[in-house]
Amino acid sequence: MTSILECRELMKAYGKVIAVNNVSLGIGRGETKVIFGPSGSGKSTLLRCLGLLEKPTKGSVYFNGVDVYVSKQDLNKLRARIGFVFQEPSLFRHLTALGNIMLGLKHVSGLSDAEARRKAYEALKLVRMEDWVNYYPAQLSGGQQQRVGIARAISMDPEVVLFDEPTAALDVELKWEVISVMKDLADRGTTMLVATHELRFAKEVADEMIFMDQGQVLEVGSPDHFFTSPNTERARKFMAKILG
């Protein structure tokens, strides 16, 4: 399958610290892939490089088969086609839920106010937040904020959505609000690359799981593979720890 988004031999260093080292992976249309691994394993940095929010130190990022940095494409336009959901709720705090979504539709997609409003409402409905359109982020729970964040990402009709541990900052009850929305998206065929520790979610929806440790991809396989017989000792131990 041709990848929509792909990285080859990607390396990202901050000074002498190497956060991601020689990672190559891709995600094809309609696929859901889960990246997991211990904290500090480089998942977030990898996603930020793939989301074009950080420039890799070495290696390439391909979007629809074109090397993003060699072809010198307009990164802002490409970013609009790659949805990104952050670990911490990152809604614009001065705007309502509706306003958060309308902003990109108006000022990036160039929709009229009425059209942006209609589309933003549809996106909020998709994440079951249509009753909260006029609420400000501070008036919403962490789970609700993340759902609006997901609506903001998908409202731009991205070709792929990257999730950077969207439930990490939430308590158990709120986590499942968000995970159930993500499951719906996967069922609708949304292309998703998800960094998460929620292995039950991975088992249910992932086409492939990618285990990272110390900035490198150690093992790739199906959820069945990881849940039954991971190859590496490190992945085995991590699975055991997470699953209790």
Next chain:
Amino acid sequence: MTPVEQIVFLLKAVPVTLAISFLSFLLGLGLGVSLAFMRIYGIAPLRYFSDSYEKFFRSVPVLAVMLLLYFGLGPLLPIFKDPFFTSVISLGIVSGANQSQIFRSAISSVGRTQMLAAISIGLTQLKALRYVIFPQALFLAVPGLGSEIALLIKDSAYSFIIGVIELMKHTDILRASQRSLILPYISSAIIYVVMTFPVANYLDKWGSRKKRELGL
């Protein structure tokens, strides 16, 4: 003059004092916002310029700037022979340095994640600054701006030295024409308090409430 007539005479100068304060605040706002963005998001030479400007004009008395422009540049550039114009420019230049510091701290408080989130939906950095960072920074800056307005209203009194007919000048005229030295100055002080305190107090409370409501 009866005390009432004295107060009426003083009040007649209030519009000029407010005009100087308001116009210099606007000039300072434009300068302050630009300098703050330059300092945080600008390339190295702009950052250096902004930093130097802020440090220099926060250290120089506004009266020194006013006298320099009026007596130093006035003979060379006729526009600075106009006392009202020179007052507004002097106060605005110095206020720009103060407001730069207010906005720099406000922009920093908005946080890097907001910029990343804005860029992630495809906004250019300029649009992110305009639609995401600046509106939030403005809410955060409001209490500081309230104090700055109060400071400008008070500092506008220096304008009287270069000949602007404003509240302090009227106070001085009254002092010269009356036997009592105290009454004109006390009346004038009360008028300054009435002009500055409610504005600073209201903006401080409004800004704090907005900050709380929006979780900034």
